[in-house]
Amino acid sequence: MQLNFAQRWIAPSIFAAAMGYLEAAVVFYLRTMVGRLDPYQPAPLPKFAGLASAEILREAATLLMITTVGCMAGKTWRGKLGISLMVFGIWDITYYIFLWPLTGWPSSLFSWDILFLIPLPWWGPVWAPVSIAMLMIFFGLLATILEQGEPPIWPDKWTAMVSAVGMAIALYVFMADAIANTKFGADAIRQTLPVHFQTPLFVCALLLMSAPVLQVGRQLATRYR
16 A cells, blocks of 8 residues: 555654653653652652553553554655654654643753663653654654665665664663662662763764764765755
8 A cells, every 4th residue: 555645754743742742641640649750859760569560561562652653654664664763753852842831841951861761771861862862853754755766765784883883872871870880789770860961972972873864864865966
């Protein structure tokens, strides 16, 4: 079945924004229940029966939903991945947009947030995941414009490797404090409250991760020249 423009980009974008609101509402409910509207406070991950496991599974289910939308809207494996990344980026940004009127948080782009729990807690200022989400959106849009073109519009393996190095660095920055406390056990990891974000290292990672966006954009510009 041939999907039109609205089905391939607009419908997944609307779905992603709706997911963003749903995520914001769920987080509002959970943080209200446990007294953690602002996640950056002492004992950021207290023990509450069953909630930690449920939260981890909810995160995994969210990723599965995003992947499913990409598989439905993309024409090729490249398109499926591109749409999935675009949906992820829109979901992540709209989550913060909707969370603010619901809770009054985040108070700024520099507010600390706990981003994921898999495999360790990720901490970072709001601007950090938002910047990665923007890269995902740009790449997803560019990569799916001519996903069936010949030759395909896609990063080469060296550019992908550069981006993978950037991802690894970014993951380390997000989990650096948790990694440092792994030797003290699970309780220490759960109680970890970061005090310093390695901004220069993260900016370096962001530049490396932007390599596929730049290459795909250059390929499109050359194709339409």
